[in-house]
Amino acid sequence: MISYTELTEKLKEKGLTKTSLTTELGISSRTVAKIGRGEKVADRVLEKIAAFLGCSKDELCRTVSDNALLQILRDEKSIRMPGGLYHELQVRMTYNSNHIEGSRLSEDQTRLIFETKTVDTGEGIPVDDIIETANHFRAIDYVIDMAEEPLNENIIKQLHLILKTGTSDSALPWFAVGDYKRRPNMVGGRETAKPAEVPLQIKNLLSWYEGLNAVTIDDIIRFHYEFERIHPFQDGNGRVGRLIALKECLRHGIVPFIIEDTKKMFYYRGLSEWEHEKGYLTDTCLDGQDTFRKLMAMFDFQV
Numbered sequence: 001m002i003s004y005t006e007l008t009e010k011l012k013e014k015g016l017t018k019t020s021l022t023t024e025l026g027i028s029s030r031t032v033a034k035i036g037r038g039e040k041v042a043d044r045v046l047e048k049i050a051a052f053l054g055c056s057k058d059e060l061c062r063t064v065s066d067n068a069l070l071q072i073l074r075d076e077k078s079i080r081m082p083g084g085l086y087h088e089l090q091v092r093m094t095y096n097s098n099h100i101e102g103s104r105l106s107e108d109q110t111r112l113i114f115e116t117k118t119v120d121t122g123e124g125i126p127v128d129d130i131i132e133t134a135n136h137f138r139a140i141d142y143v144i145d146m147a148e149e150p151l152n153e154n155i156i157k158q159l160h161l162i163l164k165t166g167t168s169d170s171a172l173p174w175f176a177v178g179d180y181k182r183r184p185n186m187v188g189g190r191e192t193a194k195p196a197e198v199p200l201q202i203k204n205l206l207s208w209y210e211g212l213n214a215v216t217i218d219d220i221i222r223f224h225y226e227f228e229r230i231h232p233f234q235d236g237n238g239r240v241g242r243l244i245a246l247k248e249c250l251r252h253g254i255v256p257f258i259i260e261d262t263k264k265m266f267y268y269r270g271l272s273e274w275e276h277e278k279g280y281l282t283d284t285c286l287d288g289q290d291t292f293r294k295l296m297a298m299f300d301f302q303v
Helices: 004-013 018-025 029-036 043-053 068-078 085-100 107-116 127-146 153-164 195-210 217-230 237-251 261-272 279-298
Strands: none
Touching (some): 018 043, 085 107, 217 237
16 A cells, blocks of 8 residues: 555655646546555556655555554654644653653643653753653554554563663663563552562463453453553553553554543552442543543544
């Protein structure tokens, strides 16, 4: 399939327009419209366009996802489109997910880091907050790239590696960046899986999840709870868990959810009370879906 967005960008780089294709190459406006819809076009047409632009045919072709939301995110990511859905997902999810875990960066400061690669704190903001913000942007890119791949341990560990690389934790000899924890830890006063138990518990969780015939939002929420209960990493479990949820929503054509920092107490209650009342966490995640739907509505996008 040919990428209409990328084709347009290639034409702009050369000071050309889509009209140039029809006049110089004898390609009909109907064919250009087919390209715009992401439909297949004849190889000879691709070869003509590639020769005209001075690139290979392979550079014009890519696989188009059946998931319209994922495709928009990939298109906008590929050209680093400012002010689009990809842009807002990056800023809003990164700000909220990091703030839930104690980051002191404001949403405006988070936005500034994404948009300009600079930050004006005006106060004593920990360096790790800034590093982990930049890392979280990279982790979302990784999620978008890997969205349609089956979930496995390598993806989970890679998310942790991306998130924690370059932080003060990564300099600690006992802190395993990109690998499971080496020391026992607790969360909210509750015991989590011991280091020796983590590999088997994660394997069992993935075996259950990947064995499902059709994944629903309820399954993703359950996976999120079970992952947080295991708490496989020394730190960063909440953010990695929410990134996994984003990936799996994109993979299965489900509207993703963004847990807003203002709802974190409801989110924590949902995790702590899951065994007694699953509705708390479910309702919080569904509320996060509504948050994402509002974001999509800003760009006139619906699923």
